[in-house]
Amino acid sequence: MKSIPTAMAAALLILIGRAPAQTPPQSPPAVKIGRDTTWILKPLKADGTPDYLAALNEQFGKGVTKDNNAFVALIEALGPGLLPEQIRSATLKALDVKLPTASPFLRPVERAGPLFEQFEAARKGPWGAADHPELAKWLKANAAPLAKVGAATSRSRFFVPTVKPKAEPAVIHLVIPQYGGVRSAARALVARANLAASEGRIDDALTDLLAAYRLGALVGQDYTVVGRLVAAAIILEVLDRVADLAVSGKVTAGQARAVTATITETGPPPSFAPALLGERYTGLDVVIWISKKPNHARFRQVISSTLAPQNGPTAETPVPAHSPLDRVFQRADYNVVLRRMNALYDEMAAAAASPTFAARVQEVARFRDRAERTRQVAAKLCSPKADRAAATEWVANMLVSALTPLLGRAPILMDLVSVRRDLALVAFALAAHRAEKGKYPNRLAALVPAHLKRLPSDFCSGKPFIYLSDGRGFVLYSVGENMRDDGGRGEGEGDDCDDIVLRTSANSVEGNKPSR
Structure with missing residues (x-):
């Protein structure tokens, strides 16, 4: 998760680390299973609390097999680097596949040097082999793995089983696949399509562009916000290049119809709602994890986890065995905290599902304003002498600030992807009309x-x-x-x-x- 702003998280780490030792107070009320609190009623862990990891796998993995899962085929093309080492063995076991060792994997392009510069330039429009000779060689050398990527996009599903590194206690500690490799594969297809277009090989260009489009749509089945944003970025880049061909006057009526059919059959671009469900499960799981042993040390782990993906591990401030803030965390009613969390996720879902674009923009902005006010309130230290209601309110604000994803522009960006898709469909229909009518x-x-x-x-x-x-x-x-x-x-x-x-x-x- 990457939801909490860096400055806010750092301030919270300092704030909750300043306290003298003290004997811990009473335990909070036990978490109740219910739609208003835990959201799901089953499956349950051995301790009686919801198993959100199993729920994610059950809901998003329904109907997925080794034969229809594009992620399995992408492992063959992109190699072991697609899966971080911490989760590689467990993920492969869950997929019931073995990591290939003899396959030629797609070679990564280092983010420095002339090849990377050529790669970036070649994604933006037609180019010739004489313009970027090193890239032309790289594309030829990687023809086999790129062919596997293209074949993978013919599959109907994209599912990565949710697994945790060993000894990690909560869903927030999950490690997700390296989607950078998937995006690099899409960019390579786009670059090769631009080369084909410059050489007049429009069929080849469209084949690569549509494969990249399908790849983006498949990644859009991921349950995480990160995965869906990667999907949106892939689709946006493809639509820009597809649109260039649509207005070029170089496509035939048959080619235009084929593009329209593929884009239509692939379905709409990824939406925000399913990813929000994954965020809800993550947030609720962390609240329950903290409730089992409520203290500020556990909360510090949550803050560190939100920061780690973007800033690396945070420096640990020495934490006393007990502190006055333990009293606040232990006095809180986590059933109330769970209800607060669910209310905010409901609010986010409603904002993202507003019926018109104007209403959606307005509601998203309103939600972001309220979320910012909550963060400001959470920054104020709670007195260890606070009663249960005050302690609950403070803990709820702290956890909401840390766990509720900053809605930001994600729903709006996904709407704009849909608009560009519709523009591309109309543009190719125009191209077909011109090819037939002159x-x-x-x-x-x-x-x-x-x-x-x-x-x-x-x-x-x-x-x-x-x-x-x-x-x-x-x-x-x-x-x-x-x-x-x-x-x-x-x-x-x-x-x-x-x-x-x-x-x-x-x-x-x-x-x-x-x-x-």
């Missing part, structure tokens, strides 16, 4: 039903996408996150402009009256 249509409605079963609308505005065409070229755009028509100007083209724009090289349509 010109672009005057109105988008002409694409239905020959090229699209229905015409997607702009989720940002709740209205049709804005379209301008003189038959020779077109401009197609969404009003973007600011929900304002900026005249087809995107980021960097004016103050606060953020239209999401696709346009052909023909400029004759600029200034024409928009149509739908």
